[in-house]
Amino acid sequence: MRSKKRIWVTAAVATSALAGVLVFEGVTGNPSVDSDTKSAPAKADVRATALEVTGDGTSASLDKRDTAPFSMLGITWTDPAAKVTGAVEVRTRSAANGNWTSWLPLETDVDGRTEAGRAGVRGTTEPRWVGPSNGVEVRINAGGKVSSKLPAGLRLDTVDPGRSSTLNADPAAFAADLPTADDPSATPSADETDSTTPESLAPSDSTEPPAEATPSEPASPTPSAPATQAPTPPASQSPSPSASPTPSETLPPAPPSTVPKPPITSRAGWGADESMSPEAPEYLDTIKAVFVHHTAGSNTYSCADSAAIVRSLYAFHVKANGWKDLGYNFVVDKCGTVFEGRKGGVDRPVLGAHTYGFNRESTGIAVIGTYTDATAPTAVTTSVARIAAWKLGQYKGDPTGTTMLTAGANGSNGFRKTFTAGTKYPFNQISGHRDGFNTECPGTKLYGQLPAIRSLAAGPVTGLAIKSVTGAGLSGTTYYTKSAVTVGWSASTPSAFVSKYELLVDGKSVATTAGTATSAKATLTVGSHKVQVRATHQSGKVTTSTAATVVADQAAPSFTTKPNLALRTGTVNTTAVPLTLKWKATDAASLKEVRLTAPVAKTYGPTTTSASHTAKSGVATSWAMTAYDLAGNTAAASVSGTPVIVQESSATKTGTWTTKSSSSYLGGKSYSSSSKNASLSWTFTGRSVALIASRATTSGQVYVYVDGVKVSTVDLKSSTTKYRDALWTKSWTSSAKHTVKIVVVATSGRPTVTTDGIVYLK
Secondary structure (H helix, E strand, O other): OOOOOOOOEOOOOOEOOOOOEEEOOOOOOOOOOOOOOOOOOOOOEEEEEEOEEOOOOOEEEEEEEEEEEEEEEEEEEOOOOOOOOOEEEEEEEEOOOOOEOOOEEOOOOOOHHHHOOOOOOOEEOOOEEEEEEEEEEEEEEOOOOOOOOOOOOOEEEEEEOOOOOOOOOOOOOOOOOOOOOOOOOOOOOOOOOOOOOHHHHOOEOOOOOOOOOOOOOOOOOOOOOOOOEOOOOOHHHOEOOOOOOEOOOOOOOOOOOOOOOOOOEOOOOOOOOHHHOOOOOEEEOOOOEEEEEEOEOOOOOOHHHHHHHHHHHHHHHHHHOOOOOOOOOEEEOOOOOEEEOOOOOOOOOEOOOOOOOOHHHEEEEEEOEOOOOOOOOHHHHHHHHHHHHHHHHOOOOOOOOEEEEEOOOOEEOOOOOEEOOOOEEEEEOEEEHHHOOOOOOOOHHHHHOHHHHHHHHHOOOOOOEEEEEEEEEEEOOEEEEEEEEEEEEEOOOOHHHEEEEEEEEOOEEEEEEEOOOOEEEEEOOOEEEEEEEEEEEOOOOEEEOOOEEEEEOOOOOEEEEEEEEEEOOEEOEOOEEEEEEEEEEEOOOOEEEEEEEEOOOEEEOOOOOEEEEEEOOOOOEEEEEEEEEOOOOEEEEEEEEOEEEEOHHHOEEEOOOEEEEOOOOHHHEEEEEOOOOOEEEEEEEEEEEEEEEEEOOOOOEEEEEEOOEEEEEEEOOOOOOEEEEEEEEEEEEEEEEEEEEEEEOOOOOOOOEEEEEEEEEO
């Protein structure tokens, strides 16, 4: 829990002469309550070096040279309203390996009048992060036209961001939500504040407000600062002698937002040196729009350097540009970490310096990097959308809505839209910088992502769909379960925007989860159900998925035909007698499969009713089967059988039979006869029987009698020689005593038959 401190403010609370801006001297608003590492401020070192301009004023340069350490640089000039129409390029030497970079362009479409009306404000390129460096070279060309003169007072400004503790901050894109602004734990009480000392709250002697409505005339050119000399802060930034602090009323409470506040790294968290910008923040009456920017420069920076980049931007804006503070209200790195920008309290309507002509009714979010040709990562768009939704939510804004903003100056933009100071114009409540006065910011790719950012911020949840129903089997589009299921889902909207998910069964909520969840459990009663997932966006908008049909079934399948065995044709061995296993299983809902579990493991589809197998002769074998339905219910059944081989020598014979010997015969011997009406008969007790014979192209025929009745004429002829071939079978529904007799037909031209006996199944 944070300790409570008595607030001291200066006795003088000045209000700007311009409507809609409230100035509180020395008050920084509520400190960020987000997780970050607070450390001593990092002292940035900003150095200015004058550029050498050619006599015709169309080009300028700075020869390659050694420098004091720096990590960011930019070019500035005296007149904030002036532009460089040509190319501005730099190259730097790495302090790590001594290598020089290729020529790097600096963006020149920055409007230096963003904080016009202050003494010493300068025109500027976008500053560029180059990483730790100790050498630099500059070249500027106005475009090759004699009439395109470069502005006066050109200089290179380099920034060493200083050192600070390692940042420990969560990206807003992925970190868990903190309490909302209307949660008492999220907003300090009236006697809580940051640890600003009374001495640091002395009033500034500057009472001149920014002059967007009536831009000031460009300042007269002044000589460039000498090389390696740090620029002198504008007079308006110099603090006056401290006044004796007296207790006073605090700022009115920050308005609660309709959506949760994302994690934000405070100024203390990124090591802001507050002595650099002693002026008090200024406040607006409301925020009607959010402008999205990019800082330009490299996208290959490490997110571990993001705090240093923010410190460098801060130092460049204040010491190089002459602004009162960091221009942006919020800064987002490519990993989605959100940094507090201009001081005054992230939950307050702080006047920033980010969108010339439209600062007074808006807040600004800048993304570190260049997004002209590169698409911003999901972490970026998520964090930008969360910040925009939260700020607009404080003022009843609609992220997908429009609003009317009053132009603070005359001008136009790249869409051929002309603005007149004092006139209202429609804007999207989440707009790009280029929607204001002429600039390429926030880059073509990021600008093209603004519709998606608006959709993320406003809701509803998109792409919501059920992806799985664990504990159930799927047939077609229907799931089957006994009762308990786990329903899994996915959505294209990041979880940071989802307040909750609900699992619906037949339209009723049976489980509620956090917005980070992707599944929930349910227990279903017997019958058919419609299962859906409902997502609530942080805006309150609701999305419901397409329904999945889930049938709860607790009835087991059944074997309408119990498993049974029969002998089949094929080659007979004592270790492998051919068998057919038959069955039929059904289920009232949906049969999934039938599994044979013994003596071997096999799985059969729901429509299969028979399978070929073999078994050892003389060995009783149990065949076990289990039927499964899609709900997981089961039914078991089995059958046992023993194949018995009866050799020809065990038969009762009539006529002439000759014994033949060969290892190819069962037992090494067989009977052969060509005598008409010679016979062999076997009596057995069983439920299936097969005649075993040897076969060739010259083999003849036999008549088969069962229990004294002729049932078949079997031709033993075969185009290929076969031994131990079961070529005729007969089965009964139950085991009984039977007699099988074969009679030699003495077929013309091929009268001989050779038999190896019979096999029966008992």
